[in-house]
Amino acid sequence: MPESKRHADGTLSVGTGTAKPGEIVRCGIPTGKDHFGNDRDIPIVIFNGAGDGPILWLNGGTHGDEAEGAISIIKLFEALDVSKVNGAIVACPVMNPDAFLTGARGNPADGFTYDMNRIYPGDAEGYPTARIAAAHFAAMLPTCDLQINIHSGGNHSYLTSVMFTADTPACRELGAAMGPIWNMIMTSPSGGGNPSSQLVAQGVPAISIELGGLCRTLTADFHEVGDALRDSFLNVMKHYNMIDGQAEYAGTWNVGHQETVLAPGTGMWVGERSLEFLSPMKAGEPLGILYDLHGEVIARIDTPCDGMIAGVRSRPQVMEGEWICFYAVVDEVRDDFIPGA
Numbered sequence: 001m002p003e004s005k006r007h008a009d010g011t012l013s014v015g016t017g018t019a020k021p022g023e024i025v026r027c028g029i030p031t032g033k034d035h036f037g038n039d040r041d042i043p044i045v046i047f048n049g050a051g052d053g054p055i056l057w058l059n060g061g062t063h064g065d066e067a068e069g070a071i072s073i074i075k076l077f078e079a080l081d082v083s084k085v086n087g088a089i090v091a092c093p094v095m096n097p098d099a100f101l102t103g104a105r106g107n108p109a110d111g112f113t114y115d116m117n118r119i120y121p122g123d124a125e126g127y128p129t130a131r132i133a134a135a136h137f138a139a140m141l142p143t144c145d146l147q148i149n150i151h152s153g154g155n156h157s158y159l160t161s162v163m164f165t166a167d168t169p170a171c172r173e174l175g176a177a178m179g180p181i182w183n184m185i186m187t188s189p190s191g192g193g194n195p196s197s198q199l200v201a202q203g204v205p206a207i208s209i210e211l212g213g214l215c216r217t218l219t220a221d222f223h224e225v226g227d228a229l230r231d232s233f234l235n236v237m238k239h240y241n242m243i244d245g246q247a248e249y250a251g252t253w254n255v256g257h258q259e260t261v262l263a264p265g266t267g268m269w270v271g272e273r274s275l276e277f278l279s280p281m282k283a284g285e286p287l288g289i290l291y292d293l294h295g296e297v298i299a300r301i302d303t304p305c306d307g308m309i310a311g312v313r314s315r316p317q318v319m320e321g322e323w324i325c326f327y328a329v330v331d332e333v334r335d336d337f338i339p340g341a
């Protein structure tokens, strides 16, 4: 288990807040001023458990069109009793508030560093979103033992439960600790421009997970996605002895890489009626049809190779070069990600 980075007396300071053991503090990571001269920040919750243990950072809303981090963090705190938690959670439901407010992937007012998931560790002297990323990363790095960055298909797609982790035992263990539904793991390099990758480069186990999309934010559907993520975080906390209970695992994990299928033309995308997520498919099976605006078929789009569907476009409007399918290719099957299991 990672060593905790709380103070010797158990208090934990992040951004503008300090929480004693057994305390919940809602505060922020300062990110400069708005045009009225008011202080801006990234809202965070320091949920400091009464007992000793690791500090788990949960980061949502890197992309502002992905609300799954926020709903799952709200649900997690509803399910936890701070007096019975060992270690701490630092939760950032929305890392990119301007993007969230506008329901867009990035801050529409920032054309230079639009995608916050490509610019870590940020730049305190850089473009607008790079400054916010730099503040977030500077607050996180010294206080983070484990990190989960929560994503989804956002406005354009639906993604099922898949994750990206570096090929290190500690990252694979954290990924496997998410529980039984997380049996497809993509390998991602360390040192890339997303927060997890930068944490891994600094020796902190960190993963990026996907589940959901705007097409599943209506009433019961949104609860179902949020509940699944909350239960996965609870499973992680059980695994690292942050709460009582027996963690459950997939047991075997498909490890692979992503093949992205992009639209070969501009028009309307209609997916096949029978597509199933994470079900083995052969090369050349139909994914769907791309129509032009006269209703003529531009292209019939097939699976590029043997693999499984991890995500598919949910928004019919599509421009040439945009995402159609996030296709997972299995390179190996592993059963050794949980030490001692």
Ligand SMILES: [Zn+2]
Binding pocket: 062, 063, 066, 117, 150, 151, 152, 154
């Ligand atoms: Zn995302």
